[in-house]
Amino acid sequence: MHLRARAKLLGMGVAALTAVPLAIIGPAGVSQAAAGSGQSTAHSCATPARGHASCQAIVRTDIAAAKTVAPNATPSGYGPSSLQSAYKLPSSTAGGGRTVAIVDAYDDPTAEADLAVYRAQYGLPACTTANGCFKKIDQNGGTSYPAKDGGWAQEISLDIDMVSAICPNCHILLVEAKTSSFANLGAAVNRAAATPGVVAISNSYGGSDASDSSYGSYYNHPGIAVTASSGDSGYGASYPASSHYVTAVGGTTLNTASTTRGWTETAWSGAGSGCSSYNTALSxxxxxxxxxxxxxxxDVSAVANPSTGVAVYDSTAYQGSSGWMVFGGTSVSSPIIASVYGLAGNTGSIDNNYPYTHSTSLFDVTSGSNGSCSTSQWCKARTGWDGPTGLGTPNGTGAF
Incomplete structure (x- = not known):
């Protein structure tokens, strides 16, 4: 099949299909190209200060942001049909009546309008405040939104677009924390958990490993699946992914393949993994x-490599870019997994050990690594559990 035709079928732009290996990642706003790769990326958020978290979104800076998409064309990056196909999801029939919450810091003033553009592009049902599908609140439950931040706005657009891609029948609750401190982000998580209908909460941010004795009460919500990005800097435990109370979500490289599944995955070299110094192991x-x-x-994983990234629409200009962009990072995989929990609808009766007792309902990722570790499986993919990819990626909803 011709590359352009195959890209259209998969809901993915040609540029993403022809992507090259991951670039070296610099600090927020800094774009660096790996030697000879022809690809460059940048973190949307800066390195966090102590007691704060950073969003985990990574944007491709070598693919120019597009204000519009030509008729009969698709944006660069994987779209809903590709992600649903890769993970064998019942997205068209499941998820109705359930809410997936997104917790991020600062305000994205164009979140709802941008969501409308994304869903219209891919033929998804409208999700608006007016029809009751979308709701945006501050960490206190009101509409006194925090200050705008362009980097976190990119993260917010990425998160709500991934919920739309995986669970288009789910409602979306966006809770915006006043700042990126763990105290404010935690208050936003508590607010999300107290909202009727919420079955899953995604947290696409992280800081250094920390103790549940300090922050665990924010993430301990039985009956609700709480997911957290494992990080984008390879080995090294990250909080809240290292919390005993969450599902920690790692990252993969996702490519099409001439196999029965039609896809292949390896561990992404940037995927976070770790062994917490503080928190209790999952039974x-x-x-x-x-x-x-x-x-x-x-614990589990999904696509995160910017080389095989996802399409996102964000019109809040940041670092000179707005419109259709391609993103990676475990900021992609966390809302994907939260939304799979939304599709499954089992969170009222399970805890975050559930994937471990249903690991046969996952695609085991057995190759790739995020570096070298004294304990090999902390960094190197293998059969069964490993640090970068956990138990594997969704094969339907049976593990959730």
């Missing part, structure tokens, strides 16, 4: 030889 992980006596991350 379900005991039979998977993690090599960590405390909390090991990740």
């Amino acid at each position: 379900g992980a005991a039979s998977f030889a993690t090599g960590c006596s405390k909390r090991a991350e990740a």
Whole structure:
């Protein structure tokens, strides 16, 4: 099949299909190209200060942002049909009546309008405040939104677009924290958990490993799936992914393949993994030889490599870019997994050990690494559990 025709069929632009290996990642706003790769990327958010978190979105800066998409064309990056196909999801029939919450810092003033553009592009049903599908609140539950931040606005657009891609029948609750401090982000998580209908909460941010004795109460919400990005800097535990109370979500490289599945995945070199210095191990992980006596991350994973990134629409200009862009990072995989929980609809009766007792309903990722570790499985993909990809990626909703 001709490349352009195949790209249209998959809901993915040609540029993404022909992507080259991951670039070296610089600080927020800094775009760096790996030697000879022809690709460049940048973090949307800066390195966090102590007691704060940074969003995990990574934007492709070598693919120019597009204000519009030509008729009969698709944006660069994977769209809903590709993601639904890769993970064998019942997205067209499941998720109705359930809400997936997104927690981020600062305000995205164009979130609802941008969401409308994304959903219209891919023929998804409208999700608006007016029809009750979309709701945006501050961490206190009101409409006194925090200050605008262009980097976090990119993160917000990425998150709500991924919910739309995976669970288009789900409602979306966006809770905006006043700042990126763990105290404010945690208050926003508590606000999301207190909102009727919420079955899953995605947290696409992280800071250094921390203790649940300090912050765990923010993420301990039985009956609600709480997901957290494992990080984008390779090995090293990240909080809240290292919390005992969340599903830690790692990252993969996702490509089409001439296989029965039609796709192949390897561990993404940037995917976060770690062995917490503070928090209690999940009981379900005991039979998977993690090599960590405390909390090991990740638990599960999904696409995160910017080389095989996803299409996102964001019109809040940042670093001179707005419109259709391609994103990666475990900021992609966390809302994907939260939305799979939304599709499954089982969160009222399960906890975050559930994937460990249903690991046969995952695609095991057995190759690739995020570096070298003294304990090999913390950094290198293998059969069964490993740090960068956890137990694997969704094969339907059976593990959730």
